[in-house]
Amino acid sequence: MKRLAVIPARGGSKRIPRKNIRDFAGRPIIGWSIATALDSGLFDTVMVSTDDAEIAALAEVGGASVPFLRSAATSDDHATLVQVMAEVIAAYADQGRAFDAVCCILPTAPLLTAARLIQGAEMFASGGFDSVFALVAFAAPVQRALRRDADGMASMLQPEHYASRSQDLEPAYHDAGQFYWASVETWLSGAPVFSGRAGTIVLDPMEAQDIDTEADWQLAELKHLRRTNPR
Template identity: 30%
Template structure:
């Protein structure tokens, strides 16, 4: 609960994956990938219930073993490559509502973002709850750094490059001069339940951004991402120290 508002956390985890087959069941530091967001949700003080929606019986078993509820297997039409993720989320919300369980907020944590911590979930929820007068949802964002569009170029048919934004290369801005931009990084999604139904998603004009450091924004889609996250997890102390230094600078 947050004040008197109930919170449902949903972990969506399909059985199919083209980029990294079986990734949601793949062990990350000895724990299946799907178990990481479940652990983050269970550890969040504001979350009342953690539900895993999956079409895969083995993933369902893993979810149950790690403390989530998984009362159903997702219908096949909500688990295909072209199925909408929001439809799968609303299916889970409706399943509970039909059984008399209603929640004021819905949190979605995906296995592809295993670096999200319980503290992130609570902080984002509290931010949204405090801003309910002018916001209905909050999503993870991270600052654009090395890939800032100021430094993008076009590659011409003749092989020559030209600036994408600047008039010429002499006009390129220094890093200290560029506008701060952020990208939608997918580590967490939270919405007031009525707004989720009305908007059909988490992104709209009343959406806040919850800023996370670049290292937490890594999403696992391919093997190289998985290996990268393993390295990050092995160096969490150093990363935490960097974050602390950044907050005090």
């Protein structure tokens, strides 16, 4: 089975400028995703899809290939991950290269491990799923979520659960923001990776961290430090 890893890393991050190459524990954060992909031994090719020359150069230093840059159509704020993946797959097809499975690995996933990538690969290879990705459970029941209006007034989104016990409510999960295994056909279909027969792996909250704010970044660093220095 031929496998391709695609690490999408646009240069125009708004919330945390230059997020994809900012230093994280001694290396550009994208370097952790590249290293994990390479260490897994799963992939025939580990490539970075970017529109940015600096990101491309650092990706190649880290061991990834950057055989082409993104088009303008997949470099703006509105391009979807599926569109980026489809463009990469089509570009490789033009070179006469085909793959059986394609894994999108996010560039800001420094807590991702090779073991989890391998677990996802094995689950996908079982043939029972169109895609496989990682989840984390919400820390609190989403059925008891609150809304806040412009005056600061709170109200329940689902008031019927006001008296429900937390342990009686169905657990809910969110995307861990680490990796997405899928076939070429699934990526090219244009459908979200969460649709169809989507298989999932549940991570411990210490294994993942969305990084959209400075506070998120600090939490990711603390989790990384805890993993590398468990005492």
